Amino acid sequence: MRKFMQFAALAGIALLLCPAGLFAQEQSTEHGSIDFGVRYDWGEVDGRPDLLSGQCLGCGSPFQPSLNSSKYGEYRDMRNGFYVRRFDVKFENVLDSKNYVSLQSQKTLYRDQSYLGTFGQYGKFKIQFRYDETPHIYSNTTRTLFTETAPGVWSFPALLRQTLQATTAANLPSVINTQLVPQFNFLTPSIIRKAGTVLAAYNPTADWDLNFLFRRESEKGTRPIGLVMNSSPSTTTSSGYGVELPEPVNYFINTVRFGAEYGRRSWALQAGYMGSFFQNNIGALTWDNPFRLTLESAGNPLTGRMDLYPDNHAHYLLFAGGTDLGKYLHLTGSLSPGWLRQNDAFLPYSTNTALLTCGDGTQACTSLAALPVASLGGSKQTLAMNYTLTTTPWKNLQAKAAYRHYDYNNNTPVFSFTPAEGDASAPALGTAVENTPFGYNRKNLELSGNWFFTKRSSFKIGYEAEWMDRAHRDVTHSLENTIVTALDLSPNKDLLVRISYRHADRKPDAYLDDVSEEISGNIPVDSPYGRRFDEAARLRNSADGLVQYSPFDKLTLSAFGGTLQDDYNRAGGTNNATALNFLTGAAATTSPYYLYGLLKDISYNYGFNADYAVSTEVTLFAEYSRENYHKRMITRYRAPEQGATGTANGCGPNSALLPDRGACDTPNNDWESTSRERVDIWSAGADTYVGKKAYITAYYSLSAARGIVFSSYLGDPINHPNQPLANDPNRFMLVGTNSATPYPETVNRNHEVVVIFKYKLTKNLLPKLEYRYQRWDYKDYQTSPMTQYMGCVSPIPNGPPVTNSVAGCTTPLLTSNTPSPVGVASPFYPGYVVGDTSSARFLFLGVDQPSYHAHYLTATLEYHF
Amino acid sequence: MKPATPLQLIALPLILGCAAVLAFAGAGAGQPANKEAGPAPAQEKAKAAAPAGADGDYVGSDTCITCHEDQQRRFKNTIMGKVMANSRTPLEARGCEACHGPGKAHVEAGGGKETIPVRFGRDSKNSVAEQNDACLSCHARGNRLFWKGSPHDSRGMACVDCHQVKQELHVALSSDGRYNAPLSENRGVKKSQPELCLQCHQMRRAQLQRSSHMPYREGKVTCTSCHNPHGSPNPKQLLQSTTNENCLSCHTERRGPFLWEHPPVMENCANCHEPHGTSNPQLLKVRMPRVCDSCHVATRHPTQAQPLGSIKNFNRGCTNCHSAIHGSNHPSGDKFLR
Known part of the structure; x- marks a missing residue:
């Protein structure tokens, strides 16, 4: 088949390569070009030596992840062999008419191919066809024992389910590691998007424009999804199960758009419609509980079921127009109402036959009759309105007034449900949950003026306001005032300076989290001082600058810089008026804070570019940039009180005055976390002409990112330690697995070396040799340790490494003869040691994208005809 | 016989399409060069269509070509050149002077840059507004409807900062840059995306290099997939009314x-x-x-x-x-x- 396709491609190309004169109208005009040849890549994935040597825990037999399904080929089809990089053909005045026809393609015949074909007459009509394929590979280290027995139904071998059900908690890790994981089968979660678009445009006169577009896109494949069978996210040896599965993706997305525009020199009107229709061909994901085959009970479901995205459709109308109002005023406006609908049939609450208390308490959760309604009838209406008035009262002055209104009105009806969490928890009757259709309305006003004081130089000052009204959120109304200013300066044609500054102050009228008024376990469910950053009070300052300078024709220099600084930590207003710190004064380990949540979000960047033409043959270029990100948040470990049968926690008396069973909710258990990231990018290269025919370009680039999540406690562990101060409401709880400790550094480096050689053989023939080397280094504590079973690795706790061996966990063999001691940090998993069962009953896919290095060589011929 | 694979279904029509295109175009092969090779009908129309009252200052493209033959040779192969060759409005019929303004003074002065009423580029004596007005006299509609007062307009950006007019339609295929660009008919820009935008938005260049990215570098998504640089009534010059409507136009399942x-x-x-x-x-x-x-x-x-x-x-x-x-x-x- 592949040979046939290559032959077909060659035949097509041969047609294109036929002397253009046979087909063309204009003998002397170029009609297009084609760039084709062969390509070859080689290299290896080397970021997970533990997989290669089989020394990791829970990863089965040794294997080498494939290069082409690695990050290297994330959005590409990198197969070796015949290759059409691109072709482009265009004929004007076909059949002696005024019409033209063109066809372009990229990556022809590969799974990332694109085509664009057009037939039309300039200024009159156009019919265009576009086709695109875009692959997306998620991982090349994934394996599973699940098999898809029907669309959306994943089954696990019954014999193994039986084995796991019969295995004691202590032996689970051993059985999984030795009997299950070695049998896991490879699977590459990936999707491919295929989209075809037909566009037709017609201009019956110069004043009219009619257009129509239809696009159909399919998206198929699988992507990883995590699923838990428990009421809370936990899968220990005693409760809960979890699986990671390939989520089946089988979508169709149809888009229809048509519109018309009529306009004259000083005004124009547009009207149009857009409809978007999403169709999911697999509506639910059902899977076997690998740890249970029989004896279903409330906490031990035999299967789980997930609702995949429901079909939906959206319709928008668009009306827009612009007109001059006299000599100095120009008005533009747009009005776009939209309707969003979704009415997929609901699934039952659960597949668990042991859950019998859904609905009114007498109906099984597996019964559709238990539901208050068969489907949601989801309905939203949006309305976007924009009006902009610009004026140039004087030649060098421009003023603008703009008003924008966006309404996101959620008309979805409200119902009461009795959810069965995770297919493993009987609903508590009397605590039915209602859906809360969220909606909002945003209004924006902008007033600005520009003074163009000399050529290419201007000064801008403006004021903006944003009014936000929300339903079913913490802030029902807020106002943000913004002042903007910008200066563009070009004292001569060689120098351009652009700077801008923006200062914004967002103030909610009030902040009320309804959940913070609900009491559970003798404390509010949500902290009354918690503030969600997207609606909380915020002071924002941002500034940008750019300088471009060409002192002489051969040299161009540019430099840029910018910063964005969001400050949420403001005393008073909707935040607390006094500091919430437990420790104050000299003892405080951090500056005062007046809320919980995000306090600061700061980023800044700078860089430069340079281009220097050493001679007419050689041009050098270099770039450097740095970005820094800094986000700081503060939160509090909050634990509700324990009942008489609960575990003693040492947090004072509970509401029934039982000692050591009180709620823990004091600032002594506040902790902070700062996410920092630094990204440096270097690149340098040269473009060189050798004589008039040969051309060489070469460059090296490096993108290097390092990130760290730093966490620490803010209370007093000395005077209120774990022990001996029991029965103390301020008891310090951030110890052991509750410790706020830093995570290991993440590293992400991408080196690339590129050399391209081109030689102009004739006027029409340009052979090209291209070599690329990529080296990608990736270390991420969240994914680099991932294997199919994580029940035997654990973090290094905030203290001495654990020394006890967890039953059933074997130790990795660093060499063929030397097992690593249990409790010692693994060389493969940064920050991890052997011996933990916190995810004892969770089977993963082992999703990772390890480091790689790759060489890529192409030899192509660019032929112009 | 095995059923056709999707690849076959795509490739065969493609090849047949290519053949058809070539055959279609070939029907006129061997004929004399088309009318464009002779006296341009646009100019003839221009003379005929030019408002009588304005003729005093307009000299017509034929006059321009006597000195600027090279520019005309390049211009006629551009999309604008093609449109003006079949002019639909009196303004289009003016040819060179539709953009550069009346040429009488220039002709009478025997040439010289300073006597051209409207010139484009960094060394032009005209203000950015004057240059842009020349473009907007035809291009004020479509996706330029909201240009006035847009961020790029208010920062004094000229159309020719990004676009070039006298560029032949067929450009070299070689893409030696670090980014591929989606296929596009728009060949009147100075660089392909995203390089064009990254000249000023340099911080975005760094972001596009990140490990977690949409397929920008692979040429499947580009700046104008989400933004309209000519201005839109929406925040951040987005194509759709909100950030979410923009994202959800592709990620429709999350809508x-x-x-x-x-x-x-x-x-x-x-x-x-x-x-x-x-x-x-x-x-x-x-x-x-x-x-x-x-x-x-x-x-x-x-x-x-x-x-x-x-x-x-x-x-x-x-x-x-x-x-x-x-x-x-x-x-x-x-x-x-x-």
């Missing part, structure tokens, strides 16, 4: 309405994601669980620091379990577990 909605998701995808690229998985601004911790100061596990090896931290963090975080339509999905 809802859902039974259980996560308000920050429905309000703004950019609350959690940075679409231009990040170093965190899933284009997240901050990795999990911190992206969730920033808002959820509830009880129990959302407020625990989460040790490194916690299931709430590694792999996909919170979404190992709360995998329907973008919204759920499952009756038991109130906590986004289903």
